[in-house]
Amino acid sequence: MKVAIVMGGASPEHKVSLASGRGIAKAISLLGHTAIPLVIDADGNWIDGQHEAIEILQACDVTIPAMHGEGGEDGTIQGFLDQLKIPYVGSGVAASAVGLDKHLTKAILRAHGIAVTPGIRLTGSDLAETESAIQKLKAAGLEFPVFVKPGNGGSSFGVARATDLATLSHAIADAAVLAPQVLVEQEMLGREIDLAVLQFPDGRVDTAPALEIHPDPEQPFFNATAKYDSSATRFVVPAPLEPALAGRLRRTAIEVFEVLGCAGLARVDFFVPADGEPVVNEINTFPGFTPASQFPRMWAAAGMSYTDVVDTLIRTAAK
Incomplete structure (x- = not known):
């Protein structure tokens, strides 16, 4: 072809x-x-x-x-x-648009009973008035530390961790440069687990073994530096998960894929608190796809090479 x-x-x-x-x-x-x-x-x-x-x-x-x-x-x-x-290859217009809009994604998933990271959306005058943002945080029951991120985009560009009023104000201003809406979300302590979802030519949808992220300890969180420029960040795949948790994450990842109307491929990212329920952080409808990226790493653990995955994507799209 x-x-x-x-x-x-x-x-x-x-x-x-x-x-x-x-x-x-x-x-x-x-x-x-x-x-x-x-x-x-x-x-x-x-x-x-x-x-x-x-x-x-x-x-x-x-x-x-x-x-x-x-x-x-x-x-x-x-x-x-x-x-x-x-x-x-990949999702159509609607699923792609919803998937990149983090607020809309979580609103839809929440409406379907899928747990997501708690947070608020800031737009318009809220972006310039820190006091208004603080009132919304209080109303939503959010407490410092929080994460501030552009409402759409990826690779952790524009994402910052805020621990007080001053850092919150700076973080909102920086994120607002990249997007007209900004999310402020509760920091989730626990494990970061990713699931790779793939659609096959016969229509079957499945996931690869889960991957756990261990960010560079010198970085404040799994930021762009930890993702792309650090040799100290580790990706563990298969992630050491108890069978019940592994099964639950797999089912939820596929449910997210189907609820949003995705096609082809996606990566669903979770937070798994030590003493709580897993929550969906976000979905990437076309995740990073170098041979070293998380999505191909997970399928490699399932016995599919990088070229195998690309071949599946092409054949599924052609079908």
Whole structure:
């Protein structure tokens, strides 16, 4: 097959997307297909030109939108491909848009009885008035420390831990630069567990063995530095989980995938408190996809190589 890989984009995750796209392109070539990379620059322009890119996309059998964050993982590129009637890997417009909107994701999951990280959303004047944010925190029963994050986006860009009024004010201002809505969520003490969800060509949806994150202890939390620039961060897969907990996380991850209407793939991230119930932190409808990324690591533990996973994604999209 001829497979187009769209990568880059104008989001802060531009470089992460390029790394994912290059890894996927290499795997496609190893599978014997023709890989056709299409890069969108950091200003949102198609390097090959938009009209030329459309012609290339329409000549391909499948497209992989290997993009993270706004402009790629939010339904924008999916709608573009839908208009061109081009088969593509991953979730459609609605699930992609909801998945990137952290507040909307949690509102839907909460309505379906799925436990999520407790928090509030700040928009408009609340972003500039710290006192208003404090009142909302109190009303929601949240206490310091809290985490502040842009309402959409990933890779921990713009995420900060706030322990008092001053750090909260700075964190909200920084996050507001990246998104018009900001989430403030209760710090969850416990284990960070990820589940990789994959859809197969026959429609079956399953998860790989869970992965546990042990962030670099020199970093305040699992921030962008700990994710991409630290050799001290450890990913343990399979995560050491009791069978009952492992089964529960697997069922919940698949339920999240299905409730949001996802397709193809997703990574569902959980917090597991030592003395409480697991809660969903977020979903990534196109998670980081380099050979060293969490999603392929989990499937490797299930006996599927990186190229096996890419092959499954292509065949599922084509089907």
